[in-house]
Amino acid sequence: MKMATTHFSSKILVRLLCVSVVVVVEAGIGVNWGTVSLHRLPPERVVDLLKDNKIGKVKLFDADPDVLKSLMGSGIEVMVGIPNDMLALLSTSTSACDSWVSQNVSRYMVKGGVTIKYVAVGNEPFLTSYSGQFQSYVMPTMTNIQQSLAKANLAGMVKLVVPCNADAYESSLPSQGTFRPELIQIMTQIVNFLNSNGSPFVVNIYPFLSLYGNSDFPQDYAFFQGTTHPVVDGPNVYYNAFDGNFDTLVSALSKLGFPQMPIVIGEVGWPTDGASGANLSAARAFNQGLVYNVLNKKGTPLRPSVPPMDIYLFSLLDEGAKSTLPGNFERHWGIFSFDGQAKYQLNLGNGLLKNAKEVQYLPSRWCVANPTRDLSAVASHFKLACSYADCTTLNYGGSCNGIGEKGNISYAFNSYYQLQKQNPRSCEFDGLGMVTQLDPSIGDCHFLVGVSDDDSLGVSLNGARTVFLFIIFWGVHLIFV
Numbered sequence: 001m002k003m004a005t006t007h008f009s010s011k012i013l014v015r016l017l018c019v020s021v022v023v024v025v026e027a028g029i030g031v032n033w034g035t036v037s038l039h040r041l042p043p044e045r046v047v048d049l050l051k052d053n054k055i056g057k058v059k060l061f062d063a064d065p066d067v068l069k070s071l072m073g074s075g076i077e078v079m080v081g082i083p084n085d086m087l088a089l090l091s092t093s094t095s096a097c098d099s100w101v102s103q104n105v106s107r108y109m110v111k112g113g114v115t116i117k118y119v120a121v122g123n124e125p126f127l128t129s130y131s132g133q134f135q136s137y138v139m140p141t142m143t144n145i146q147q148s149l150a151k152a153n154l155a156g157m158v159k160l161v162v163p164c165n166a167d168a169y170e171s172s173l174p175s176q177g178t179f180r181p182e183l184i185q186i187m188t189q190i191v192n193f194l195n196s197n198g199s200p201f202v203v204n205i206y207p208f209l210s211l212y213g214n215s216d217f218p219q220d221y222a223f224f225q226g227t228t229h230p231v232v233d234g235p236n237v238y239y240n241a242f243d244g245n246f247d248t249l250v251s252a253l254s255k256l257g258f259p260q261m262p263i264v265i266g267e268v269g270w271p272t273d274g275a276s277g278a279n280l281s282a283a284r285a286f287n288q289g290l291v292y293n294v295l296n297k298k299g300t301p302l303r304p305s306v307p308p309m310d311i312y313l314f315s316l317l318d319e320g321a322k323s324t325l326p327g328n329f330e331r332h333w334g335i336f337s338f339d340g341q342a343k344y345q346l347n348l349g350n351g352l353l354k355n356a357k358e359v360q361y362l363p364s365r366w367c368v369a370n371p372t373r374d375l376s377a378v379a380s381h382f383k384l385a386c387s388y389a390d391c392t393t394l395n396y397g398g399s400c401n402g403i404g405e406k407g408n409i410s411y412a413f414n415s416y417y418q419l420q421k422q423n424p425r426s427c428e429f430d431g432l433g434m435v436t437q438l439d440p441s442i443g444d445c446h447f448l449v450g451v452s453d454d455d456s457l458g459v460s461l462n463g464a465r466t467v468f469l470f471i472i473f474w475g476v477h478l479i480f481v
Contacts, residue, residue, distance in 0.1 A: 028309065029291060029348050030057025030077070031316040031335070032267055035064060038320035038390060038419055039338045039450050043070035045356055046317070049340050050076055052357070054350040059266065059312040061123060063104035071114045079118035079161070079312075080104060082145070084130075087122055087137035094144050101148040109154060116158055119145060120266075124165040124204060126183055138162060139189050146197065159199040162190055163266040166205050166245055169252040173233045174244050174302070177251030184256075191258050200309055203249055204267035207241040207286070212275060212327065219277070224289030236301035242268070242290065247302040262309050269314035269335075272343055274328035276397040284344040287313060287335065295349050320390035328392035339451055360452045367417035367427035368410035370434040375409060381429040382412050389415035393445065400445035410440055411447060418450035 033046065041049075047070045050058060059079040060067060071078055082090065082100070090097050108114035121142050125134035142160050149155040168187070171177040179187045194201060207222040218229035224240050231238040238244040246263070253261045270286040271278040290311070292298075299305045318334035336342055340356025347353075369375060385391070391412050393400040400411055413433045420426035427433040441447045 028057050028077075028311070029055070029294060030059060030310060030312045031055055032059045032061075032312050032314045033067070033316045034061055034319045034322075035067065036319040036322045037317065037338060039448075041317070041338070041340055041356065041359070041451060043067045045340065045359070047071055047074050047076070049336070049354075049356045050074070050316075052354045053348065055316075055348065057310055057312065058316075059120070068104070068108050068114055072108065073112045075115060077115050077117045079120055080116055081120040081123060081163075082141070084122045084125055084134050087125065087134050087141050090144060091137040091140035094147065097141070097144040097148040098151065101145065101152055101154070105149070105154060105158060106152045109157070118159050118161050118199075118202075119149075120202070121145065121160055121162050123163050125162065126168050126180075126186075127165050128167050128180075132182070135183075135186060139186065139193070142190070142193055155197075159197060161194070161199050161202045161264070161266075163202040163204060166203055166249070168203075169249055171248050171251065173231070174236070174238065174247035175233050175251055177248035178255055179252050187252075188256050191253065191256050191261060195258060195261065200262040200264040201249070201253065202264045202266040204314075205242060205245050205265060206268065206314075207245075208270050208278070208329075209326075210241055211277060212329070223282075223285055224293055225285070233301075238301065240289075242293075243300040247300050250300070250302045264309055265311040267312060267314040269333050271329035271332045272334075273332035273399050274324075274330070274392045274395070274397060278329045278332060278397065279399075280344045283335075284346060287346055291346075291348055324392060328395050328398065331390055331392050338448075362418065362422050362450045362452045364439070364449060365422065365435055365437050366410075366440055366447050366449070367413045367422075367433050368436050368440050369406050369413060370432055371406075373432050375406070375432060378409055378429070378432055381432060382409060385412040385416035385429075389419045391415060400442075403442050403445050407440075407442060407445070411445070414440070414447050418448055421450065421452070 031050070043066050051074060056075070057077045058071070059081075061081045062083055063080045068078075068080070086100075090100060105116055105119065109116055122134060122138060125138050142162070146155060146160055149158055167180075168183055169177050169179045191201065193199075211217045211219060211222045218227060220227040221229050221239075222241050224242070227239050231244055236247075238247070249263065250259070253259065268290065270283040272280050272283045294308055294311055297305050313335060315333045315335070317336050317340065318332055318338045320331050320338060322330045324330055334343065335346055335353065336356070339359050339361070342353035342355055345352050369378070389412065392398060394408050394411060395401060400407070403411065413427065413429060417423075417427045417433070424435070427435050439447065
């Protein structure tokens with residue numbers, strides 16, 4: 001997910017058996033598994049979490065070998081991703097494409113291996129903020145990768161897709177939906193390619209971002225419980241942003257001559273922290289409403305009673321090392337916290353979410369501000385701690401925004417201390433920190449304890465393991481309130 005979209009949000013997936021017939025199929029609900037984490041569970045434990053919750057589909061943003069190895073023999077259907085920064089090379093080198101397919105697809109497509117169903121060519125490569133940077137690489141890469149799959153005798157089993165942001169199309173009303181003018185030509189090429197190879201159109205839709213980016217956006221229109229601000233579009237009435245966005249895409253595809261093109265929702269979800277409106281109750285209301293609509297085959301005005309082919313919730317786990325450029329909420333999209341614990345009650349059709357089992361935590365101790373010390377010189381230490389650890393919950397709209405100055409300092413100190421695997425030196429801060437065995441959590445503000453598995457991510461003081469983060473420093477005055 002990259003940017004906010006201010007148009008309607010909705011998406012439903014269909015299987016195309018012939019160009020004029022939409023066939024109703026059983027909806028598939030999967031998850032996005034991102035790994036930009038500070039406290040990373042071992043991939044094997046994440047796969048167990050997926051299986052325990054009967055989540056049979058997962059979308060990856062790359063082809064991490066550790067993740068793919070952990071998925072071997074699981075029976076989970078996988079979408080692997082080609083990052084945008086690889087498109088330039090793959091668009092011009094067939095040998096590079098052959099190598100990529102061999103290393104990231106063929107080697108896993110064996111008996112007892114990984115069920116790779118899709119390869120995503122880029123991730124939102126037509127995002128407006130990219131200013132066309134990747135646009136010319138997409139079709140050549142698709143052509144080359146398709147040829148490489150054919151050489152490996154996998155073209156019939158693995159389908160290529162291009163996950164698009166919903167800003168690829170636009171309209172004030174769903175029936176008037178059309179792709180952005182500068183994308184008409186390439187979208188025509190892509191949709192023809194997808195249709196010829198039996199692939200769906202993949203789109204990422206975020207009603208939360210519509211609400212976050214537009215103060216005039218009706219809040220109830222972002223959810224599925226009905227609205228006092230329905231959108232009337234001729235004979236059709238839209239009561240939620242998801243349906244409106246979905247049908248805007250249906251209209252855009254229709255204008256290219258593909259009214260029945262199957263659609264997959266590549267990303268959709270609601271964050272639980274880091275912004276006003278990002279909280280547990282809102283996330284549960286949105287995700288449960290979405291799942292209910294999908295499983296009950298609600299469909300949309302332009303595709304009534306047609307369930308989606310696949311929907312991938314964003315996301316499985318919180319990712320504490322993601323860039324906060326779009327907003328602090330970027331690190332809080334998970335339906336599970338970083339340690340695989342369900343954040344709220346959610347039924348994906350197989351009962352309520354189950355927590356990860358046998359998670360190995362560090363000892364129950366925390367680093368807090370020393371109450372006996374003068375904290376007037378703490379600003380540099382606070383900045384250091386938050387440059388490595390995740391302090392986004394302390395900002396406006398966050399769950400820890402109201403815990404006061406000393407609470408903020410303690411939260412930052414502890415987040416850094418846990419990231420450092422509770423190394424005693426990491427709680428010194430020139431004598432301003434101290435270790436306690438009393439949980440300093442305050443109300444909804446949870447002070448974490450890190451996971452202790454060796455392959456979870458950490459930063460050591462001697463630099464043996466370092467997390468390189470692109471940090472956007474916010475003013476310390478915003479934190480000390």
